[in-house]
Amino acid sequence: MTQESALHLAVALDGTGWHPASWREPGARADELFTAGFWVDQVREAEAGLLDLVTFEDSFALDTDRADRAQGRLDAQLVALRVGPVTSRIGLVPTVVATHTEPFHVSTEIATLDYVTTGRAGVRVKVSSRADEYALFGRREYGAESHEGLFDEAADHIEVQRRLWDSWEDDAEIRDAATGRFVDRDKLHYIDFSGAHFSVRGPSITPRPPQGQPLVSALAHVDVAYRLAARGADLVFVTPGGVGRAGPTGDAEAILRQVRAEEASVGRTGEELRVLGDLLVVLDDSVDAARERLARLDATDGEELRSDARILTGTVGDVADVLESWHATGLAGARLRPAVTAHDLPRITRELVPELQRRGLFRTAYDADTLRGHFGLARPADRYAQV
Amino acid sequence: MAKKQIHLAAHFPGVNNTTVWSDPASGNHIEFASFRRFAQTAERGKFDFLFLAEGLRLREQGGRIYDLDVMGRPDNVAILQALAAVTDHIGLAGTVNSTFNEPLDVARKLATLDHLSGGRAAWNVVTSWDEFTGENFRRGGYLPKDKRYLRAQEMLATAQALWDSWDADDVLADAASGQFLRHGDAGRFAIRSDQFDISGRFPVPRSPQGRPVIIQAGDSEEGREFAASSADAIFTRHAELEAGQEFYADVKRRLEKFGRRPEDLKILPAATFVLGDTEEEAAENARQVQYQQVGPATAIAFAEQVWNRDLSDVDPDGPVPSFDPKTDDDVDSGGHISKGRASVRMYRDPVATANEWRELGEREGLSLREVVIRKNGRHTFVGTPQRVADTIDEFVQSDASDGFVLVPHITPGGMDPFVDQVVPLLQEKGSFRTEYEGTTLREHLGLRPSPTTVAAVSVEA
Numbered sequence: 028m029t030q031e032s033a034l035h036l037a038v039a040l041d042g043t044g045w046h047p048a049s050w051r052e053p054g055a056r057a058d059e060l061f062t063a064g065f066w067v068d069q070v071r072e073a074e075a076g077l078l079d080l081v082t083f084e085d086s087f088a089l090d091t092d093r094a095d096r097a098q099g100r101l102d103a104q105l106v107a108l109r110v111g112p113v114t115s116r117i118g119l120v121p122t123v124v125a126t127h128t129e130p131f132h133v134s135t136e137i138a139t140l141d142y143v144t145t146g147r148a149g150v151r152v153k154v155s156s157r158a159d160e161y162a163l164f165g166r167r168e169y170g171a172e173s174h175e176g177l178f179d180e181a182a183d184h185i186e187v188q189r190r191l192w193d194s195w196e197d198d199a200e201i202r203d204a205a206t207g208r209f210v211d212r213d214k215l216h217y218i219d220f221s222g223a224h225f226s227v228r229g230p231s232i233t234p235r236p237p238q239g240q241p242l243v244s245a246l247a248h249v250d251v252a253y254r255l256a257a258r259g260a261d262l263v264f265v266t267p268g269g270v271g272r273a274g275p276t277g278d279a280e281a282i283l284r285q286v287r288a289e290e291a292s293v294g295r296t297g298e299e300l301r302v303l304g305d306l307l308v309v310l311d312d313s314v315d316a317a318r319e320r321l322a323r324l325d326a327t328d329g330e331e332l333r334s335d336a337r338i339l340t341g342t343v344g345d346v347a348d349v350l351e352s353w354h355a356t357g358l359a360g361a362r363l364r365p366a367v368t369a370h371d372l373p374r375i376t377r378e379l380v381p382e383l384q385r386r387g388l389f390r391t392a393y394d395a396d397t398l399r400g401h402f403g404l405a406r407p408a409d410r411y412a413q414v
Numbered sequence: 415m416a417k418k419q420i421h422l423a424a425h426f427p428g429v430n431n432t433t434v435w436s437d438p439a440s441g442n443h444i445e446f447a448s449f450r451r452f453a454q455t456a457e458r459g460k461f462d463f464l465f466l467a468e469g470l471r472l473r474e475q476g477g478r479i480y481d482l483d484v485m486g487r488p489d490n491v492a493i494l495q496a497l498a499a500v501t502d503h504i505g506l507a508g509t510v511n512s513t514f515n516e517p518l519d520v521a522r523k524l525a526t527l528d529h530l531s532g533g534r535a536a537w538n539v540v541t542s543w544d545e546f547t548g549e550n551f552r553r554g555g556y557l558p559k560d561k562r563y564l565r566a567q568e569m570l571a572t573a574q575a576l577w578d579s580w581d582a583d584d585v586l587a588d589a590a591s592g593q594f595l596r597h598g599d600a601g602r603f604a605i606r607s608d609q610f611d612i613s614g615r616f617p618v619p620r621s622p623q624g625r626p627v628i629i630q631a632g633d634s635e636e637g638r639e640f641a642a643s644s645a646d647a648i649f650t651r652h653a654e655l656e657a658g659q660e661f662y663a664d665v666k667r668r669l670e671k672f673g674r675r676p677e678d679l680k681i682l683p684a685a686t687f688v689l690g691d692t693e694e695e696a697a698e699n700a701r702q703v704q705y706q707q708v709g710p711a712t713a714i715a716f717a718e719q720v721w722n723r724d725l726s727d728v729d730p731d732g733p734v735p736s737f738d739p740k741t742d743d744d745v746d747s748g749g750h751i752s753k754g755r756a757s758v759r760m761y762r763d764p765v766a767t768a769n770e771w772r773e774l775g776e777r778e779g780l781s782l783r784e785v786v787i788r789k790n791g792r793h794t795f796v797g798t799p800q801r802v803a804d805t806i807d808e809f810v811q812s813d814a815s816d817g818f819v820l821v822p823h824i825t826p827g828g829m830d831p832f833v834d835q836v837v838p839l840l841q842e843k844g845s846f847r848t849e850y851e852g853t854t855l856r857e858h859l860g861l862r863p864s865p866t867t868v869a870a871v872s873v874e875a
Contacts, residue, residue, distance in 0.1 A: 050587070050589065050594060051589040055589070061529045061585075061618075061619055062530075063499070063531075067499075088617065089617050091598075092599050093598055094594060094598035095592045095593060095594060096594060098594060098600070101522075101529060101530065101618060105491070105523060106530065108493075108495040109495050109498055109499055112446070112496050129515075129552060131470075131551060132489070132515075135492075136491075138489070139492035139496075142444060142445060142446055142488055143446045143492070143496040162614045163613075163614045164518060207482050207710065207711035208482060209481060209482060209485060210479075210486070211481075212479040215479055224552065225552040227549070227551075228549035228550055232469035232471070233486060233489065234486040
């Protein structure tokens, strides 16, 4: 039996960092943003810090038209796949836009990531809420569907991914030379999903992945998103002390109460959601130094940094204090968004992690081989298997 | 005058009876380790590229999932991207369907693959025809058959417009001056055509190859025209010398009217191989592989694809059935016994095919299974390594092809004998590279760099 880490720690990777001026900082490697080495090095740094997982942001649309900001984005799933073979323990969680993608394709891509990493794949599902992203696909009218409808579709998207992962029982491949049968087709299952936006017949083209069910996650600020997570995710990222579409999100305790209430109202069974708090971090040796850094970055960009997640400007000790208090409230851990990856990611892995270890809150070695394992989640039974 | 160079691709066997899964040497075909092994072997052999086909639905026959062949595979572009991490030179080519994908998503994936492999991406553009496959996707079977090629053409033209929407020097990333882009709206596009009405900014800056290499598979008139107009390589079944020369001349002749040179399109037939220390041993090996590939159950299944009816009570070791195939359900109507299998479309005239099989059986005293083997199981190259190397070189030097897409019958080790025994002989002849000279797949294939870019693009129907 493995000992689950008291706190779970993730880092959200997004280009050179979450501050728009981050690309101009020393060591940012902005000219390498679209190369493999840029991403491999970041994830290896996170893995050296024993983190549970990294997420990769994604969007089909670009964030800005400002020529003085870093722009351009690679497909997050493929970034994770490129990193997979050269890392060994850390979970890899690319973002997928449910609104504009095929659940069948996403299911097999994530299953493939799970094969490539032998059990370290996850996926973060999000909905599209930008007119310019709709125009890139030209198939649906922006604003024609309710916010609730889009989240319902995302829940369907997750459901289809999950059914497809289970559509091959683990022992479906039999290689029975006597009868010439490669598979036992009674162990392959049509999923016959039918929903408002798509119907998918199945089975998958890809056998059941190593984890059985790769880890599904979502970022949530409002009740409709907490409900999505409660319906289909294993892990939810929330923003205590942050701001969502409906205004301030509330503190960790209030958010956790809402998450648990949604789990109850959708009748969730089995493992309860693991809840990680998001925090955008600007780290330095003192609070003053960190504030000075942020001020300098803001001045470079010409705008004050804005974020849906709380911005913590301070020392790793300050972050550890927040994480410890969140943990006391019942959060499983945190997902940190480094303001400047080149600066703040090493602070997390080389200073925050040792500090959390000193407090007895974080693992001192990886004790599981899979992403589910990092969270103490067992490999689930196949929903279609006859017991 | 330098000798004409051979181009070789390694095809990781897909879901058909090529793979002899019952062979003790046959390994796992879904774990990453198998793909890594296969890719690294091909790279050791200095192959131009690795090729992976695509799966969108498991095949069915007689209303049930077809269970006789290797089946189950990963997402091909995903595996290619992962293979970029464990290889350095070899090109990475995957089939991506134009019917059940959207251009922005596909163009973004291929541009990403090209960036994260340092310029080694290739896209085999194919079309789908059936509602059967559509049952796994949002749109279902929405596309009329006669619009398949239109959509493929528009998909490709649109993807190319998206790749061209960034200039190579748009990204400055100049921290000192604070200028990341030359223009704030790089990647701007607007496309309106029969199939697409999209606009905005393409999110991926220009990739190392500019445009990934484009492959087209198909021997039809439409396929040849499509390839001549816009592909960099064409996959074909014409792996016989005279038929190959005819096909080669025909396709190369078409290039001029599109303003292209003969060397701008590489012709690569699919080919299998069986080696032996002597000609006799190779022939015996080939015979054994054929019998393994077409077992009794597979022989019946193949016959059912022609007869379009249940033949489970027919003896595979007996004669070819004396009755005629069922012809009331045409392949495209969706009523055919076999679903998800492109090869069934070859049997345009099943009665004639059945007659041909029957005559062959009667003339040479062959059983049904032996006829199926004769018709479907022929290997392209059988012989000693020297004989195979000579034949391949002869094909290329006499303009029957520019090289081959080789598919072994064992996963993942089936390419090793070719790489170890045949490649050195091709190198001795001066027909095949001994080291990679370029870094991109375009360079391996001897293709010109992508056309230069234009800032704003409009594709008209």
